[in-house]
Amino acid sequence: MSALHPFSLLAIAAALPAFAWILPAPGGGLATTLIAMGLTLTPGASPGSTSAGLTPGWRSGLVTFRTALVIAAPFWLFLRLLHDGPTTVAMGLRITTMVASCVWLVAVLSPDRLVEAMVARGWSLAVAYLFAATLSAVPVLKARARRIVEAQRCRGLSPRGSVANRLRALRALALPLVLSALHEVDERTLALETRGLGMGVRRTPLAAPLDRTAERVARWTLLLLCLTALIRRLA
Amino acid sequence: MSQRPVYIYLWRDPHGSWPVSVRLLALIPVAVAISLALSAAVDAVALPLFLDTTGTILATALAGPAVGVAVGVLTSAVNTLRNPTFSPFVVVQIIVALYAGLAARAGLFRSLRTAVPAGLGLGVIASLTSTPISYFVFGCTTTGGIALTTALGKALGLPPLGACFFGSFVSDFGDKAVTFALVAAVLHALPRRTAARFPLALRAMGAT
Amino acid sequence: MRILGLDGVTFWYPATANPALENVSLDVGPGEIVALVGRGGAGASTLLLIAAGLAPRVTGGRLAGSVSRGARAGIVLPTPWTQVSGMAFTVWDEVAFGAANLGWPAHEITRHVDRALERLEIAALASRDPATLSGGELQRVIIAGILAMDPDLVVLDEPTAELDAEGTRAVWRLVRSLAAEGKAVLLATSDVDALPDVADRIAWLEQGSVRALGEPSLLAEDAMCDAGLGTTVAGLWHAAGLGAPYPLTVVDAVQRWR
Numbered sequence A: 001m002s003a004l005h006p007f008s009l010l011a012i013a014a015a016l017p018a019f020a021w022i023l024p025a026p027g028g029g030l031a032t033t034l035i036a037m038g039l040t041l042t043p044g045a046s047p048g049s050t051s052a053g054l055t056p057g058w059r060s061g062l063v064t065f066r067t068a069l070v071i072a073a074p075f076w077l078f079l080r081l082l083h084d085g086p087t088t089v090a091m092g093l094r095i096t097t098m099v100a101s102c103v104w105l106v107a108v109l110s111p112d113r114l115v116e117a118m119v120a121r122g123w124s125l126a127v128a129y130l131f132a133a134t135l136s137a138v139p140v141l142k143a144r145a146r147r148i149v150e151a152q153r154c155r156g157l158s159p160r161g162s163v164a165n166r167l168r169a170l171r172a173l174a175l176p177l178v179l180s181a182l183h184e185v186d187e188r189t190l191a192l193e194t195r196g197l198g199m200g201v202r203r204t205p206l207a208a209p210l211d212r213t214a215e216r217v218a219r220w221t222l223l224l225l226c227l228t229a230l231i232r233r234l235a
Numbered sequence B: 001m002s003q004r005p006v007y008i009y010l011w012r013d014p015h016g017s018w019p020v021s022v023r024l025l026a027l028i029p030v031a032v033a034i035s036l037a038l039s040a041a042v043d044a045v046a047l048p049l050f051l052d053t054t055g056t057i058l059a060t061a062l063a064g065p066a067v068g069v070a071v072g073v074l075t076s077a078v079n080t081l082r083n084p085t086f087s088p089f090v091v092v093q094i095i096v097a098l099y100a101g102l103a104a105r106a107g108l109f110r111s112l113r114t115a116v117p118a119g120l121g122l123g124v125i126a127s128l129t130s131t132p133i134s135y136f137v138f139g140c141t142t143t144g145g146i147a148l149t150t151a152l153g154k155a156l157g158l159p160p161l162g163a164c165f166f167g168s169f170v171s172d173f174g175d176k177a178v179t180f181a182l183v184a185a186v187l188h189a190l191p192r193r194t195a196a197r198f199p200l201a202l203r204a205m206g207a208t
Numbered sequence C: 001m002r003i004l005g006l007d008g009v010t011f012w013y014p015a016t017a018n019p020a021l022e023n024v025s026l027d028v029g030p031g032e033i034v035a036l037v038g039r040g041g042a043g044a045s046t047l048l049l050i051a052a053g054l055a056p057r058v059t060g061g062r063l064a065g066s067v068s069r070g071a072r073a074g075i076v077l078p079t080p081w082t083q084v085s086g087m088a089f090t091v092w093d094e095v096a097f098g099a100a101n102l103g104w105p106a107h108e109i110t111r112h113v114d115r116a117l118e119r120l121e122i123a124a125l126a127s128r129d130p131a132t133l134s135g136g137e138l139q140r141v142i143i144a145g146i147l148a149m150d151p152d153l154v155v156l157d158e159p160t161a162e163l164d165a166e167g168t169r170a171v172w173r174l175v176r177s178l179a180a181e182g183k184a185v186l187l188a189t190s191d192v193d194a195l196p197d198v199a200d201r202i203a204w205l206e207q208g209s210v211r212a213l214g215e216p217s218l219l220a221e222d223a224m225c226d227a228g229l230g231t232t233v234a235g236l237w238h239a240a241g242l243g244a245p246y247p248l249t250v251v252d253a254v255q256r257w258r
Helices: A006-022 A027-040 A061-082 A085-108 A111-120 A125-154 A163-194 A213-234 B022-045 B054-063 B065-082 B084-105 B112-138 B144-155 B160-189 B192-196 B199-204 C044-051 C091-101 C106-119 C135-147 C165-180 C192-198 C216-220 C222-226 C232-239 C250-257
Strands: C004-012 C021-028 C033-037 C062-069 C073-076 C153-157 C184-188 C201-206 C209-214
Touching: A006 A027, A006 A085, A006 A111, A006 A213, A027 A061, A027 A085, A061 A085, A061 B084, A061 B144, A085 B065, A085 B084, A085 B112, A111 A125, A125 A163, A125 B022, A125 B065, A163 B022, A163 B054, A163 B160, A163 B192, A163 C073, B022 B054, B022 B065, B054 B065, B054 B084, B054 B160, B054 B199, B065 B084, B084 B112, B084 B199, B112 B160, B144 B160, B192 B199, C004 C044, C021 C044, C021 C184, C021 C209, C033 C044, C033 C165, C033 C192, C044 C062, C044 C073, C044 C153, C044 C184, C073 C135, C091 C106, C091 C135, C106 C135, C135 C153, C135 C165, C153 C165, C165 C184, C165 C192, C192 C216, C192 C232, C201 C216, C209 C216, C209 C222, C216 C222, C216 C232, C222 C232, C232 C250
Parallel strands: C033 C184, C033 C201, C073 C153, C153 C184
Antiparallel strands: C004 C021, C004 C062, C201 C209
């Protein structure tokens, strides 16, 4: 499953929720939910995928399955609270499909393969770069935020007091984080410039994932099926 | 230093790789990370805020709405990795970026007195935007809090869509006001040298 | 034939009245190693950014005078963690980042990257995630990344700041080998003791202008020792009130003593 081209994985993960919404409920929703949940049970993340913002080591399909269930369950509860039976089932199945396909995608797709796929296809380097750099930057800044919170706690920050006090405390936590991050933007700009980014030259792909013709055909077919179903539903 | 607009092509690029301003490539990931990292600060002060549009609004004030939209889309994408139900709300992030672009152009970040009302205005617009999404995709059960306030609204006799709006409004209103105030504070705290690199920032602060 | 030439360069950062550099003239030829020494804020980093072609193009600001650069330059900045590309999930990819951006064919990239990893003695780290490296390891990865782009002018800002003694020696060996193969090297460092064996010329920067320019024996002069910028041995000799000329290194001192 993880040997598939990243775009194929994206196509599947996008098609399932689309079908869940387009096909008439509850049959359509049930079918897609079963497929999506079934996918989550297949072997997990591809070898060589690293953390970079994603939870590492989702190798067991059971973990993925359980994660999807855990995220989707509260929605069923609240739907039951607000709506009647048929609506609950219809919406619940759609939401579950969406959750399951996304959770599966995260487990099975490694960011470096996706980035290399984008570069190999000649997609704008800016998009590929932004996607990858964001995934790298998030854990770093989150760790720094936690350190700032710890440091302020040592200085007596506590979650008590009036709203005004708490807002002031929030300011004292947020401002150093944001300002130091912005200062780093300067340094990063210099570093990226010297490494040749944004020069207008076509970047060489380092390890382009294999894109089989069969997969390409399958992706386009999937898209066509989606559109057909949509038109039929609207007509 | 010119601030070229960023044209981010999604399809095959005729030139292979468009010369984008590298400063924006450095700014956007950091802005997204800011939005997501602030959750730690919010938890520490135990306030019911998200601040997940801080990076979007800040990037817009610094570099224009196109950059803000990019930050918003990426923030949604990364949020979706953690919780897949965030994906439809990318529309809200885009609207936030566009609104912030107008606010920055009008120099509304020049003081708290102008920033906070602008933020409240955004709160209304953001909840107006997220309500239909919440209603049609999730049946108003986006989060526990929204579901419960929606139930409360229904009990009070509001129509379903209205109850849903009530639910998202309550959380969005204060959140966006605080975010605007925070971005204004950041802009004013920027050292001159850094602010000078982002000419739009000076306009957002009403300095030019 | 010079690879880098600065003639009467004065530079102002944006929105600042005082120039960061004032009337600086400096040449670096192929195979030459020029080292900048000076106190913090003296303008060394600014000069390096100008040499690498990043100021005023990327930093903004105004430059008076002329800068001529005959070839491609690459700069290694002092803080390794801000220089990580963000797009690489292994050290190999990180080092290849710059070379790939230049659009070279894949076999060229592989050749340069493998060579750079070898020279920095980090081939063992090739499949590690850069986010898990120590400061010193990361510093070496960044240097390798710049070398993999095969620049003719190598600019280094405090290259040994994060490194231990072993790593420091490796970097100075590398700098000498870079010059030996014909590259021009311009660096700023506070590790003054290494310079007599590494640098061909020293430039003393103070408050944005070049106060002295000459051979490494500069580091043993009274003025530099007074400023705290002489080598340790020279500084000791000077402080002890022993006669000039002061020895530069331990080896010199031992010879003098005999």
